[in-house]
Amino acid sequence: MKDKCSLLERVRQTIKEYRMFTSKERVLVGISGGPDSTALLHLLSRLKDEYEFQLWAAHLNHKIRGREAEKEARWTEQFARKLKIPIIMDSFDVPLLAARKKLSLEEAARQARYDFFERIADRLKIDKIALGHTASDQVETILMRLIRGCGLDGLSGIPPVRGKFVRPLIRTFRGEIEEYCSENSLHPCTDSSNKDVFLLRNRIRLKLIPYLRENYNPQICRVLFQIGEILREENDFFRRETEKVFNSLCEEREKDRIALGVQKLNGLHLALRRRVVREAIRLIRGSTRGVEFDHINSALKISEEGRGRLSLPGGISVRIDSGNLLFEKKRREEEIAFERLLNVPGRTDLPEVGLVFDTEIIYQRPTSFASGGYEAYLDLDKLKRPLFLRKRKEGDKFQPLGMRGRKKIKDFFIDLKIPREERDKIPLLISKDRIAWIVGYRLDENFKVTRNTRRVLRIKVSKSYE
Incomplete structure (x- = not known):
């Protein structure tokens, strides 16, 4: 095995600079089986004696990618055992969580993961939870938030340390991680969903960054990473100043x-x-x-x-x-009102309910459909544009996917036991005067994709970013 000293030393420096660990701490390492978390667990196992760590690994199967995810879970367990590190394995139905809590699959997966880590941390009295975010993740996050719009908070990117959570690879780029894995014969798993360019982060990584590197600046990733470092430090200063000023202005606080x-x-x-x-x-x-x-x-x-x-x-x-x-x-009885045109293709913000809609036209029938309630595929040629989003109205009806007759929206919500105060927060996608989709719950039968469909409208819904 070739010793990758430069990477190991950089991780040491990162740990020291951000004071991520002290000696004799109990450390939990989140591992998906991908290159980043695999390298992280391997590196920390090499530093275990130096820092006198007690190490544990944790892996959560999100039940999104079927057999591929099960294969990753088996590989991860074997890898941890090879390193002689105890591993906690679990699975969680993320698509079901997404539907119940009206979240995107990505947000639901993130929530499930962090809940999983924190439960283990409480049970094992863990001091720190190490995650495999890299400098490449940082650059993608900065670009993603810049495109969507944000202030200094967003452009500061992913914090190296946040409470118990630490990110020792935050100054290491993905190429260096892959080289480390190769030279140390680690053979991590590959997540096929990372190639889905409908997801903004993937599109940034696979299309935008290579374009910027080739046409504008070969060092664009390092430049953006440095900008994030500067902005994080300045944002930290402004945050402390804001707190002082806020306290001096606050006349009443309940x-x-x-x-x-x-x-x-x-x-x-x-x-x-x-x-x-x-x-x-x-x-x-x-x-x-x-x-x-x-x-x-x-x-x-x-x-x-x-x-x-x-x-x-x-x-x-x-x-x-x-x-x-x-x-x-506001009191619960105060009404939430919204009505917004849906941009096709493009992005539509619905801040009244904290959701963002991304749409794309696909010119061939997909071979598979996402299992999460917050992604929908509709036959574009059956829809009447312009499309718009609104809250429910008295007497609204639709034909639930898979059913013959029409049903009142009110009865549909009652059957699902959706609380009354939540019902007005659920957007409806409207095609002329017809309900095409109860967002997050059910399509209308009349707008489903069939073998005769020529153009598909793909809609992905996610939570608004801060």
Whole structure:
């Protein structure tokens, strides 16, 4: 076995710089069987004696890719045993989770994985959880968020350390990982879904980055990685400053209510004003998913003019009250309203319910269909454009896929035991005056793909990014 000293040394430096580990810690390593996590487990096993680690490995089968995933699970178990590292194996029905919680498959898989790691960490009293994110993942994340739109938080990319979670490969590029695996005869598994260019991350990795490298800058990945490093450090500074300023402006702070002094807020630099408003939304709502640049500016306009009212995604209202900019979480009975044209092909944001719709026209019938409820294939020539998304209306009916008769949307939701307060948050895809898809749940029989279909509309729904 050839000793890849440079990579091992870089991992040592990364661990030291970000203070990822101290001696004698109990460390859990997430391993999928792919090159990144395989190399990570191998590297940490070589550093085990140096840091006096107690190492465990953990693998979760997401039940998305059938036999391929089962093969990966078997390989991963054998690899861990070869390294003499105990491994915890489990499986979880991610497509079912995606349907129940109205998540994309990617988001549901991520949630299931992190829940799995944290459960094991609690049971085994784990100090750190090591994940295999690399510098290449960092570059892809930065480009993905830049394309979708974000601020410094998003452009800072993946944090090297977040609580118990550490990423020792965050300064190592994928090519170096693959070389390490080859030279150490590791033979990791290959995930076939990584070739699906409908997914934005894959499209960035397989098409955009090679194009930028060939036509603009051969070192584009290193340049973008360095930019992410700089922005993360600057964002950390601004975050601390924002916290100080926010506390000085906060006149009232309760679970569902925050009031900021308008006079002091209006006197701040615009960059700080935006951050303070964003922080108020985050604290009262728990996240800023679906909150866009225009939302923040609209809230600031209310503060500047001293009048007006604004409804934000996630049930937050903003208004002036007694000289304060007041953020309140709406009561459940307050209605959520939305109606939006669906861009075909392209992207459509539906911030009222925190969802993003990506559409693509396929000129041949797919050989297989995704099992997740948040991806749909429809016969484009049966649809009447323009298509649009709206909430349910009284008397809405559709013909559920596989059924002959029509059914009231209300009865369909009751049968699925969907809580009343959640029903208005479920978008309906409308073709002229017909419901083509109850998003995340069921297609209409009349718009299904058949052997006679010539053009397919593929729709993939995901949660909005912060």
